Amino acid sequence: MAPTLDIEKLRLGDLIEISRGTYQHWAVYVGNGYVVHLAPPCEGPGGGSSSMMSVLADSAMVKKEFLWNVVEEDEWQVNNGLDREHSPRLGFVIANEAMGWVGRSVPYSIFSGNCEHFVNNLRYGKNVSGQVTQATNAAIGLGAAGLVVFGVLALARGIGRENRNKE
Template sequence: MGNWLSQSDQTPEPGDLIEVLLGGYQHWAVYVGDGYVVHLTSPPDDEVSGAASSSLMSIPTEKAMVRKQKLQEVVGHHKWRINNILDKKYKPRPPQIIVEEALGQVGKMMEYSVISKNCEHFATQLRYGKAESWQV
């Protein structure tokens, strides 16, 4: 688990999980290379933009969209870190598989639930093949 960063002091590798500190909760994304992440975010018809749109915790919704965005756009001014949270519990899938599956989800609408289908579940499912969240 890396340190909380406000600048790009760490270089993520494809397949790494990125944890963004947003007040009292975290937002999660999967790094896919070349400065981009794939993550669950608000549907396009929601009127939320910028870093706030990265988090669904503050938006009452049952749907989310998978988006590919620049890491810096997603983290904005918030602190972030590389956090492959379950590497001691599960063997990570090969990076190329993680990235392929993440990119294959881009543009799709997904069911969303803070408790059972949140951004951390999405990210851990891609990395480990197991959807888990330590936030809830």
Template sequence: MASGGTQLKVGDLIEISRFGYEHWAIYVGKGYVVHLAPPSEVAGAGVSSIMSIVADRAIVKKELLSVVAGGDKYRVNNKHDDKYEPLPPNKIIQQAEKMVGKEIPYSVTHDNCEHFVNALRYGVSRSDQVTEALTAAGVAAAFFGVAGLIGMVLARSKREKQ
């Protein structure tokens, strides 16, 4: 059962709340998940997991959800079911199991754990965390750019009045 009492089903996406980000896994049955783990990813690790930002390789692991989550909260989050048709559960398990033990390319921006599990469930590699972070960075850059421009105009206006 997921925290909150939800019964887990094979192929469910599991979102695990870590310090500052979400780690993703896919449920493959009997309490196990498959997930993409950079070498620094340690269950409930917090700060040491942030080192995954610099990793360029990761290992596909099959572990008990209770071990992967550690003391962190987790939930089922099949958030793209309304947009993409989930693959059949047996196909998800087959693909996930075939990947276990493999070391594959990793990038926090385009090959992370969320991309990995979405590709297994939907056949579509995507990460909303990355999209949201890039959007937030773009909005912040635009805000500071406009604020800087206003500051320059006000400073120029003040100089001209003197």
């Protein structure tokens, strides 16, 4: 699928969310059609973070690449969704700071230092990732559901034993 937005409408510091199927890759717009983003060092130019190997990486390279090379054929959108909760920094400040990171290798953790953490830190000064929060909440929900099922099964087993003991 072709990109979903006109590049002319992008503003410095806009956060770009790129759908990679099972997860979202994030970049920050720095002007003239370029974005800055985190990508595992094992991926070549234009590779973005489309590889599941990024989950296993313990470091990532900060890259400046042309937006279309990062997006490729994936769907994308501007997503400055945290603007309602946090005050964004000025666009030129975000872009300048992002450019200062280009070429650096940084520690990477899918849980505390992924590409979404990186861009949110640039825009808001907040190390947050909605994907990690959603995954954590889902895991907690599944764990709670598992405990409920376990409890119901244990209760049913206990009632079954009581009924057998009464016979």
